């Protein structure tokens with residue numbers, strides 16, 4: 001954001017809102033939205049320390065927001081409403097949605113307990129001493145997306161686009177697990193932690209009660225090994241496990257045509273060799289033939305044949321020369337797949 005030129009600051013109970021003079025009306029609206037979001041979030045999560053600096057900008061034609069909690073809590077918001085981002089198109093007020101989302105990050109990431117609080121007493125608000133920063137991106141972005149949907153009349157938990165992202169992954173037999181629902185691993189790249197994380201938390205709150213989400217944040221804020229998630233899910237929702245609740249929460253909505261079976265035996269969808277999807281939605285188990293000697297000799301790490309392609313080849317677009325699993329040219333991977341798999345029985 002361009003810092004040159006005149007700027008003004010609006011002081012509210014919990015914010016300093018920085019804006020250019022031409023945007024005074026927007027800043028006044030943002031002040032109301034920020035305090036509204038703060039009051040709603042403070043009813044759920046522990047309030048952050050200190051005043052939050054919120055900078056309102058309009059330098060680029062992009063809709064986004066950024067948050068950091070060190071050295072102090074700071075939010076930057078681009079005032080441009082979303083026009084081309086499919087996931088963000090479901091909103092009532094752009095400022096309300098983005099402010100609630102970014103402020104959730106402040107509430108979440110600023111929260112520090114136990115040994116982390118003691119370390120901050122000595123070293124200050126140093127990077128690396130905020131335990132929730134170590135949480136997986138689906139937990140961080142999922143929480144913000146969950147609350148943006150809960151405290152506005154829009155939000156991406158309700159958006160049809162995220163439903164389709166999950167359904168597309170499931171149709172390809174490539175649904176994410178908590179270990180790979182992360183940023184920029186493969187399509188849908190940056191959308192993944194938002195889509196999976198928020199659906200998981202929404203589902204968990206549905207079966208274990210709304211208070212499970214704030215209790216989860218409190219639990220992760222003081223744990224010695226800060227990137228743990230599953231242990232704290234089991235602690236705040238007795239009798240429930242991350243593995244089973246994840247599958248429940250990230251299934252496509254009823255009525256979608258993803259046509260994928262639920263995972264069996266508590267495993268992640270698509271991760272079990274031999275479980276194949278069919279258009280009818282029923283599951284059929286087929287014993288996967290062992291990798292051919294040729295494929296092993298050429299370094300193909302996945303057992304794969306024309307009758308039973310590996311996940312990468314099954315997802316591979318017919319026109320693409322690259323195996324999605326191995327990231328190598330198909331001709332050199334040893335997979336030896338025919339150009340089209342859509343006609344093979346049992347492939348989605």
Ligand SMILES: [Zn+2]
Pocket residue numbers: 101102105140141144
């Ligand atoms: Zn975010």
